[in-house]
Amino acid sequence: MYTKIVYDQPGRIRFRAGAYAFNPEHEPRIHKACVAHSFVKRVVVHFENGGILIEYETGPREQFYREQLIEFIQKLNPKALPEGEPDTAYQLEALDSKFKKKLAFMLARRYLFKWFVPLPIRTAVHIYKGLKYVAKGLDILAQGKLTVEVLDGAAIGASIMQRNYNSAGTIMFLLNVSSLLEEYTKARTRTALTASLAVKVDLVWVVKDGVDIQMHLQDVKEGDLVRIRSGAMIPVDGTVVEGDAFVNEATMTGESQAVHKSAGKTVFAGTILDEGSIVVSVRAVNGNTKIQKIIELIDQSEDLKASIQSKAERLADNIVPYSFLGFGLTLLFTRNVTKAVSILMVDYSCAIKLSTPISVISALREAADRNMTVKGGKYLEEFALADTIVFDKTGTLTKAEPKLERVIPFDGRSEDEVLRIAACIEEHFPHSMARAIVRGALDRGIDHEEEHADVQYIVAHGIATTLNRERAVIGSKHFVIEDEHVSVGDTEQQRIDELAGAASVIYLAIGGKLAGVLCISDPPRDEAADAIRLLRERGIKHVAMITGDSQKAAERTAQLLGIDTFFAQVLPEDKHRYVEQMKAEGRRVIMVGDGINDAPALAAANVSVAMSDASDIARETADVTLRSEDLRDLAELRTLSVQLMERIQANYRFIVAFNTSLLAAGFFGLLSPSTSALLHNLSTMGICAKSMTPLKQRIP
Amino acid sequence: MSILHNEKFWCVVAGAVGSAIAKKILKAPKTREYAVKGLAHGMKFTADAKATFQDMKDEAADICNDAKKEAKK
Numbered sequence: 001m002y003t004k005i006v007y008d009q010p011g012r013i014r015f016r017a018g019a020y021a022f023n024p025e026h027e028p029r030i031h032k033a034c035v036a037h038s039f040v041k042r043v044v045v046h047f048e049n050g051g052i053l054i055e056y057e058t059g060p061r062e063q064f065y066r067e068q069l070i071e072f073i074q075k076l077n078p079k080a081l082p083e084g085e086p087d088t089a090y091q092l093e094a095l096d097s098k099f100k101k102k103l104a105f106m107l108a109r110r111y112l113f114k115w116f117v118p119l120p121i122r123t124a125v126h127i128y129k130g131l132k133y134v135a136k137g138l139d140i141l142a143q144g145k146l147t148v149e150v151l152d153g154a155a156i157g158a159s160i161m162q163r164n165y166n167s168a169g170t171i172m173f174l175l176n177v178s179s180l181l182e183e184y185t186k187a188r189t190r191t192a193l194t195a196s197l198a199v200k201v202d203l204v205w206v207v208k209d210g211v212d213i214q215m216h217l218q219d220v221k222e223g224d225l226v227r228i229r230s231g232a233m234i235p236v237d238g239t240v241v242e243g244d245a246f247v248n249e250a251t252m253t254g255e256s257q258a259v260h261k262s263a264g265k266t267v268f269a270g271t272i273l274d275e276g277s278i279v280v281s282v283r284a285v286n287g288n289t290k291i292q293k294i295i296e297l298i299d300q301s302e303d304l305k306a307s308i309q310s311k312a313e314r315l316a317d318n319i320v321p322y323s324f325l326g327f328g329l330t331l332l333f334t335r336n337v338t339k340a341v342s343i344l345m346v347d348y349s350c351a352i353k354l355s356t357p358i359s360v361i362s363a364l365r366e367a368a369d370r371n372m373t374v375k376g377g378k379y380l381e382e383f384a385l386a387d388t389i390v391f392d393k394t395g396t397l398t399k400a401e402p403k404l405e406r407v408i409p410f411d412g413r414s415e416d417e418v419l420r421i422a423a424c425i426e427e428h429f430p431h432s433m434a435r436a437i438v439r440g441a442l443d444r445g446i447d448h449e450e451e452h453a454d455v456q457y458i459v460a461h462g463i464a465t466t467l468n469r470e471r472a473v474i475g476s477k478h479f480v481i482e483d484e485h486v487s488v489g490d491t492e493q494q495r496i497d498e499l500a501g502a503a504s505v506i507y508l509a510i511g512g513k514l515a516g517v518l519c520i521s522d523p524p525r526d527e528a529a530d531a532i533r534l535l536r537e538r539g540i541k542h543v544a545m546i547t548g549d550s551q552k553a554a555e556r557t558a559q560l561l562g563i564d565t566f567f568a569q570v571l572p573e574d575k576h577r578y579v580e581q582m583k584a585e586g587r588r589v590i591m592v593g594d595g596i597n598d599a600p601a602l603a604a605a606n607v608s609v610a611m612s613d614a615s616d617i618a619r620e621t622a623d624v625t626l627r628s629e630d631l632r633d634l635a636e637l638r639t640l641s642v643q644l645m646e647r648i649q650a651n652y653r654f655i656v657a658f659n660t661s662l663l664a665a666g667f668f669g670l671l672s673p674s675t676s677a678l679l680h681n682l683s684t685m686g687i688c689a690k691s692m693t694p695l696k697q698r699i700p
Numbered sequence: 701m702s703i704l705h706n707e708k709f710w711c712v713v714a715g716a717v718g719s720a721i722a723k724k725i726l727k728a729p730k731t732r733e734y735a736v737k738g739l740a741h742g743m744k745f746t747a748d749a750k751a752t753f754q755d756m757k758d759e760a761a762d763i764c765n766d767a768k769k770e771a772k773k
Contacts, residue, residue, distance in 0.1 A: 007762045010767075014758060046745070049754040053761075560723035 001077045004049070009043075009057040010479035013066060015073050017050030017102040026078035028094075029085035031639075034078065034629045039065045044093065046353050081344065091191045099184040104178065110173050120383030129172055130156045147317045148176050151344070154324070156675070167674030171345070174681030178354055181688050188365060204228075204235055205428075207279055224282045228273050231430055238280040240265045243454075245276025256395055277454060312356035312648075319348050330667055345677040349656040350683040356648055359691040363644040366520025366694055371627040372637050379623040382607035384641035385588050389634070390579060392593035392601070393557055394433065394504070396611055397523040397631075402433055402616035404440025404520040405503050410492060411510075420446045422508050425463050425474050428455055433506060436520050458483075470511035476548060478515075478571065488514050491512055504549050521552070527632050529561045534635035536641065542587065546570050548599065572686040575601040592624075592634065643695040658683050 002019060019213075022030065029046045034043040034054055036675035042055040053468040056065045077486055085139070114121065137153020152175060159168035199511065207225040217235050220226060228234055228575065234247070244262035248271060261267055267280055323344060329339040334451045360377035367374045374380055391397045407415040423441035426434035436483075455465040461483065462475015473484045480486050496505060496517050503519040545566040547554050554568035567578050579601045582589050591605030599621045602608035610622030612629050626633050663681055665671040672677070703709050725731055 006758070010765070012762075012765060014762065016755070016758075046754050046758070049751040049758070051754060051758050053758070656740055 001073065001078065003052070006072070007053075008066075012053070012064055014054050015054075015071060017051055021050030022047055022078035029081035029083065030076070030078055031090040032087045032489040034072075037068070037072070038063075038278060040069075040087070042389065045090075055686070061173055064431045086514050092188060094305060095184065095188050097193060100342075101371060101513070104175070106173070106176060114169075118298075122169075123165045126136075126169045126172075127160055127300070129348075130160045130168045133157075133172065133175075134160075140541060145317075146320045148320060151323055154327075155344045157407055158344055159469065159674075159677075164674060167345075167677055169282045170674060171677050171681065172687065175679075178681070178685060178688060179693070181354075181358070181685070193396070196440045200304075213611050213642075215499055220282055220286070222282055226282060227277065227591040228280060228282050229277045230273060230275050232273055234267050234271050234273060235269055235278060236268060236282045237269050238282045240267060241281045242279035242455075243277050245278045246274045248272040248274050275457075277456070312352050316348075316352045319352075323465040326481075326663065334667070336669070338671055338672065339666060342671060343663055345674075346659050346666060346680045348655055348659050349688055351659070351680075352652065353642065354684060355651045355687045355691045356654070358688050359647050359651065360642060361642055361694055362692045363640055366635060367624075368400070369581045369639055370633065370636060370640075372633055373396070373625040373627065374637075375623050377627075380637075380641040380644055382588065383590060383624070383637055384645045386545065386590045386606060387540065388542040388582055388587040389590045389592065390544045390546060390582070390601070391563075391604070392575075392591075392598045393545055393549055393554060394522055395594040396592050396598075397528050397545060397557060397561065398524050402436040402504070402520045402522040404436050404443075404518060406499060407440075407516060408496060408499055408515040411516075413515055416444070416446055418508060419444065419518070421467065421472065421510070421515070422474055422518055424504070425465055425467075425472065428457075428463075433520055437506070437518055439517075462495045467510060472508070472510045472515075474506060474508045477505065477507055478548075478569075480509050484509060484512075486512055486514055488638060501552075504553055520680070524557055524560055525629070525631055527630055531631035532561055532563065534632060535638060538635055538638040540590075542582075544578075544582070546575050573600070576604040579604040590634075640695055647691065647695065651691065656686065 001017055003015040003021075005013060006016045009649040024047045025046050028054060031043050034040055034045075034052065037056070039057040039061070041057060042053075044053040045051070046371075054069055056062075056069065074290050077277070113125075117125075134153045134157040137157070140147055140149050142514040152171070154623075156168050156171055159165070159171065169180055204217050204220060205227040206215045206220060207213075207227050209438055212227055226236055226238070230245075240261050240263050242263060244260065247259050247261050247267055261278060266283075267278070267436075269284070310592065319596045323346075326343040327340050329335065330343050331401045333405070359376075360380065363380055364374050364377065367380070374383075378631050394402065404419075409418045410417050419437070419441050423438045423446065426437045455463050457463055458475070458479065461479035464471065464473045464484075466472065469661040473480055481488055486507070488507075492514060498516070500519045503521045506520060507519040508515045508518065535543070542565070543563050545554065545561075546568055547557075547559055547566070547568055551567060551568040553568045557563070558566040559665045570578065575598065579589055581589055582607065583604070589600050590607050590609060592609040592611070593602050598610075602610065602621045607624065608622045609624040611625060612626050626638065659680060662671065662676050666676050
């Protein structure tokens with residue numbers, strides 16, 4: 001593409017290709033192609049003048065980046081760029097620009113109409129438009145409801161009847177601006193959430209000639225066979241051809257009960273395989289079904305609205321009859337229609353009903369901007385009210401990447417052999433301990449080819465498979481020794497205790513004999529202690545930790561991090577009982593976890609948080625998902641949620657005080673109905689605009 | 701012959717003739733050609749105006765950016 005460089009400063013370069021260089025539909029594609037460069041920070045594309053502004057990283061490689069960009073733009077052919085979902089930053093900028101244009105257009109139309117259209121036509125238009133509001137109000141009234149729409153219709157109708165057409169016009173204009181503001185905020189939040197909720201499955205296991213091969217999802221074609229195991233999200237739509245499993249289709253159907261799927265049954269992209277293993281013949285590769293479903297859920301579900309938001313909406317409608325009562329009483333006592341109409345012009349409901357959801361949505365967006373996905377206003381409210389936080393230890397409080405510290409072989413096997421077998425079995429499962437073993441093998445240069453049969457994941461206990469016709473199990477002590485009845489002699493146990501120290505121990509048994517143990521050290525995350533301190537400063541009174549690990553390991557972590565209570569050697573099926581017990585004691589509990597085994601506890605808590613590297617089930621179950629690995633985000637979310645509640649309360653106080661003053665002024669005849677309407681609507685717009693502003697600064 | 705002296709009659713005639721001529725003009729290929737040309741000019745003018753306006757906005761943004769940088773120094 002032929003372009004001129006019209007601006008060139010370190011970190012910022014602007015190209016201009018001129019009008020008609022590319023079309024509006026090429027804008028998002030060019031944007032996407034530019035932001036694909038890792039060093040590019042921001043891109044703005046305008047088809048009107050063929051302008052491309054690129055902001056990129058500065059520093060020692062600045063010149064190299066600049067040259068790369070110039071070469072890229074020179075070679076760029078907008079028509080050859082592939083179509084696709086526009087980048088989120090582009091979508092957000094497009095929304096901002098659309099909103100500004102719409103607002104400017106509304107203002108211009110209003111004033112041009114006011115200045116240049118003759119009075120009789122203006123009056124006719126006001127009456128025509130006003131009657132629509134009146135009709136809507138009457139329609140709702142006919143359904144036996146007395147809502148804000150009825151009040152709007154009555155206020156506009158009363159103004160028209162009083163021949164105060166300008167006032168009617170002002171009210172209608174302000175109502176339009178308010179709804180534009182609401183629509184914009186919702187659209188912006190929806191876009192930000194869509195980006196944050198997109199759970200991207202990059203790699204899948206494709207069965208080719210009986211062998212499982214790892215492939216990128218984008219390379220999977222219709223008719224391919226994909227193997228899906230416990231805890232994984234089904235990445236494609238298709239038909240089961242082999243195996244059976246229980247699939248949680250809540251994202252599709254809303255039904256939380258897992259559905260049994262066997263050969264011939266259909267499965268959908270975005271659903272979760274709870275238990276079992278299946279091979280699916282691909283019918284369609286994942287589109288946006290899941291994301292769309294969640295977005296709709298956030299947007300529409302009454303259940304997910306903050307109770308303060310639902311309360312505000314009910315309160316808004318409940319206030320309406322009192323506005324009419326005020327109108328009637330003023331008319332009765334003053335016999336002055338103008339004063340009575342002033343009362344009708346001012347109501348609390350409008351501002352409360354608009355500002356509360358905008359505050360909530362805006363906070364949800366802010367959380368999304370800060371790498372935290374909150375699945376509904378209700379959870380922000382719960383987060384603000386919680387007094388107890390419960391952490392899962394492994395993968396949550398401890399480093400996301402536990403390290404394989406030591407391999408202790410038994411039964412005459414070598415360290416490398418034990419590690420090779422363990423890595424081979426564990427590589428199929430998305431848990432931090434499994435990853436540590438696989439990485440440990442990789443670091444030691446141990447190659448592990450598939451030697452075993454189909455692996456069976458026993459939720460939160462371990463994995464079982466068949467290796468050279470012998471049963472091989474790997475997992476916790478409880479699983480291997482008690483459930484699988486593998487005997488461990490005193491000498492062996494003594495050796496394990498001596499060498500393992502406070503590390504977590506994974507047992508591997510083959511053919512009923514202990515083959516070896518893998519010691520995995522799991523140091524706390526660097527910021528964990530800081531995060532707990534910050535949470536305490538923000539009103540969390542009780543910090544607890546639940547872990548399946550040994551007493552010794554749990555105690556050490558609790559001491560290091562200043563945790564009040566810890567529960568060690570907890571079986572996964574019991575984790576949720578501790579949460580329920582705390583709730584029964586009257587606490588409001590936040591549960592933070594990452595594994596499949598945490599899902600019941602996450603579901604039991606008042607509000608739950610999944611870490612960024614959590615399993616699909618945990619992410620699906622959790623009400624909040626962190627997208628960064630920083631636990632201090634929890635403290636940020638706490639501050640955000642508390643500030644949201646404070647903002648809503650402050651809004652209430654302002655709305656009540658300001659509108660009461662307007663009512664009093666109207667009653668005593670100090671304000672005309674149109675001035676009351678203007679001040680009331682301006683205050684409503686002001687409070688809505690304020691509710692959209694960011695709540696807090698980032699924790700330094 | 702009084703009808704020839706009737707003003708309204710001539711108005712009707714003039715109206716009918718005017719309509720016929722207007723119809724002819726509207727349907728004439730030349731008229732269409734001029735209208736298309738006019739519209740194209742209009743569209744080009746709008747596009748050029750938008751491009752110029754965008755250039756101005758971009759330049760203003762760049763100046764603003766420079767000023768911010770300068771202020772930070």
